[in-house]
Amino acid sequence: MKTVISALMAGIIFGVGLALSGMVDPNKVINFLDVTGNWDPSLMFVLGGGVITTTLAYRFIFAQGKPLFDDDFHLPTLLKIDSKLLFGSILFGIGWGLIGYCPGPAVASIGFNPEEPLIVVVSMLAGMLVYRKIAKV
Amino acid sequence: MENFTPYTSLAGGILIGISASILMFLNGRIAGISGIVSGIFNNPTVSEKAWRIAFVAGLVGGAFAYAYFFPISIAPREHITTALLVAGGLIVGVGTAMGGGCTSGHGICGMSRFSLRSITATMAFLASGIVTVYVVNLLAGASA
Numbered sequence: 001m002k003t004v005i006s007a008l009m010a011g012i013i014f015g016v017g018l019a020l021s022g023m024v025d026p027n028k029v030i031n032f033l034d035v036t037g038n039w040d041p042s043l044m045f046v047l048g049g050g051v052i053t054t055t056l057a058y059r060f061i062f063a064q065g066k067p068l069f070d071d072d073f074h075l076p077t078l079l080k081i082d083s084k085l086l087f088g089s090i091l092f093g094i095g096w097g098l099i100g101y102c103p104g105p106a107v108a109s110i111g112f113n114p115e116e117p118l119i120v121v122v123s124m125l126a127g128m129l130v131y132r133k134i135a136k137v
Numbered sequence: 138m139e140n141f142t143p144y145t146s147l148a149g150g151i152l153i154g155i156s157a158s159i160l161m162f163l164n165g166r167i168a169g170i171s172g173i174v175s176g177i178f179n180n181p182t183v184s185e186k187a188w189r190i191a192f193v194a195g196l197v198g199g200a201f202a203y204a205y206f207f208p209i210s211i212a213p214r215e216h217i218t219t220a221l222l223v224a225g226g227l228i229v230g231v232g233t234a235m236g237g238g239c240t241s242g243h244g245i246c247g248m249s250r251f252s253l254r255s256i257t258a259t260m261a262f263l264a265s266g267i268v269t270v271y272v273v274n275l276l277a278g279a280s281a
Contacts, residue, residue, distance in 0.1 A: 003163070003164045004191045006160070007166075007188040007191040007195070010156045010163075010164075010168065010192060010195065011194060011196040012195040012198055012202075013153075013195075013199065014152070014153055014156035014192075014241075015199025015200035015202075016199040016200065017151075017153040017155075018196075018199075018200055019204055019207075019209060020145055020149035020152060021148070021153070023149070024211075027211065028140065030270055033266045033267050033269070033270040034271070036271060037274060042140075045146040045147040045150055046147070046149055046153065049146070049148070049149070050157070050244075050245040050249075051150075051244075053155060053157075054246060057154065057155075057157075057162070061162045064162075067165030068162060069165075070164055070165040073165040081254055081257050084235050084236065087236070088231075088233065089257070089259075090232070090265040092228070092262045092265075093261065093262035093263065094266070094269045095224075095226070095228030095230075095232055096229060097270045098269055099221060099229075102239050103174060103229065103240075103241070106226075107174060107196055108197060109200060110197050111197040111201030113204070119219060120226040122226070123222065123224075124171075124229050126227060127228065127229065128175040129175075131231045131235055132179060132234060
């Protein structure tokens with residue numbers, strides 16, 4: 001129960017952060033990626049603010065040895081940079097650039113601006129499940 | 138530069154960082170949205186599903202509450218068809234599943250752990266996103 005309440009709290013803060021940052025506006029996302037046109041660098045500040053805050057906090061958190069409500073940190077065990085990482089990330093960027101939605105903003109927008117995000121999220125889930133079926137992961 | 142919002146974007150980014158920090162400090166989990174969402178469907182245990190569903194509920198609720206108090210207006214996008222949304226969503230889904238993360242998992246959490254995989258992934262999706270928008274604009278210009 002504790003992990004459910006903490007996840008709910010973290011989710012709410014994440015959702016408010018995405019809305020405040022402007023990332024829930026796909027036009028803004030596309031303008032950010034449009035470096036040779038009407039470039040809007042705002043999303044560099046989202047990434048920067050997120051990475052600086054998290055980097056500082058993670059140093060303290062990992063020094064604790066374990067999380068408060070679990071026995072271990074659940075961190076990715078893969079270390080190798082392989083073709084799946086590269087090809088998958090390139091694919092993701094293509095989809096992101098085409099529609100202006102990455103997973104976080106697409107899911108977060110379902111409550112207040114559902115029209116496009118619902119289609120995106122359902123298709124995204126289908127893509128994830130199909131990949132997992134084919135790759136058997 | 139259009140509609141540049143450095144302060145609210147920085148503040149939003151810091152909130153996202155605080156969220157990622159809470160989830161790691163309390164639950165020991167990476168705040169990667171693609172992984173959290175897909176994990177709802179491919180995890181057999183109830184407790185694994187439960188925290189993920191709670192996070193997603195919070196994510197939707199948090200953005201909804203913000204938009205309730207500070208309405209967000211999004212300019213209509215006539216050139217974005219349903220077919221394009223489906224195709225884009227599918228590509229995002231396959232890509233994040235194959236690449237093991239998205240803007241939050243790799244871009245925020247992974248980079249904050251100095252993970253070489255995540256730094257590589259972030260450079261890759263930023264680069265391909267930029268090229269994609271460039272090509273789309275080029276084609277739109279050519280057909281206009």
